[in-house]
Amino acid sequence: MKDPNLNEVLTHIPQNATYRSPEIQNQIIQAMVQAVRSSIVKDINESDVKWFTLMEDGTRDKNNRENIALAIRYVKDGVVNESLLMVKTTENLDAATFTELTLNTLTENNIDPLLYA
Numbered sequence: 001m002k003d004p005n006l007n008e009v010l011t012h013i014p015q016n017a018t019y020r021s022p023e024i025q026n027q028i029i030q031a032m033v034q035a036v037r038s039s040i041v042k043d044i045n046e047s048d049v050k051w052f053t054l055m056e057d058g059t060r061d062k063n064n065r066e067n068i069a070l071a072i073r074y075v076k077d078g079v080v081n082e083s084l085l086m087v088k089t090t091e092n093l094d095a096a097t098f099t100e101l102t103l104n105t106l107t108e109n110n111i112d113p114l115l116y117a
Contacts, residue, residue: 023042040072040083043108047074051117055082056102065089068098070105085109 010020018024044052058068070086086105090097106113 037085037109041111043083044072044074044111045078045080047076048078049075051115052111052115054102056098058098061089065091066093068101072111073086083114 011109013019016086020024039097055071055073057067058066059069067087069084071084073080073082075081086101088101090101103113115117
């Protein structure tokens, strides 16, 4: 292992510790995602201007599925901010699918879609 500090930790944790298991790692990642997303939504809801804009784009992967990213642009403390809100995979490229993903993401994060400028 290249990192001596990490190697030291790994040699002293109990063998039954599951900190490195894929399930625990995914739970940690999800907790981090939720913390970052909550911070972004708080900033959006406290922004200087109540309106926001969205940027959405997608790209096909090797399995012929579309990976869609949704970013939001808003003004907070006089500074324009852009934040990634969502990355999802879909097999549909129609407007209805993009609209549904966008509206679901906004409502799930308590962002009023009617404030989209």
